[in-house]
Amino acid sequence: KAIIVGVKEHSSPFLQYLEQSNLVLGTTVEVISFFEYDQSLLVKMDGETQMTVTNKVAQNLYIKQV
DSSP states (O other), rough: EEEEESSSOOHHHHHHHHHHHOTTEEEEEEEEEEEETOOOEEEEETTEEEEEOOOHHTTTTEEEEE
């Protein structure tokens, strides 16, 4: 498990995407699966919602393990 603590990219489209996806600062994420094909992740957010996070998005998030 980890908490989103920051972002590398600060463009408006990226920040809007994160907000619409509920990938905001303070969100707890847990990796459920890693997909080798495109290196995307299936994550559980705040212990409830599951979503796929692309490699590009994941590379632009700062997280802290808990």
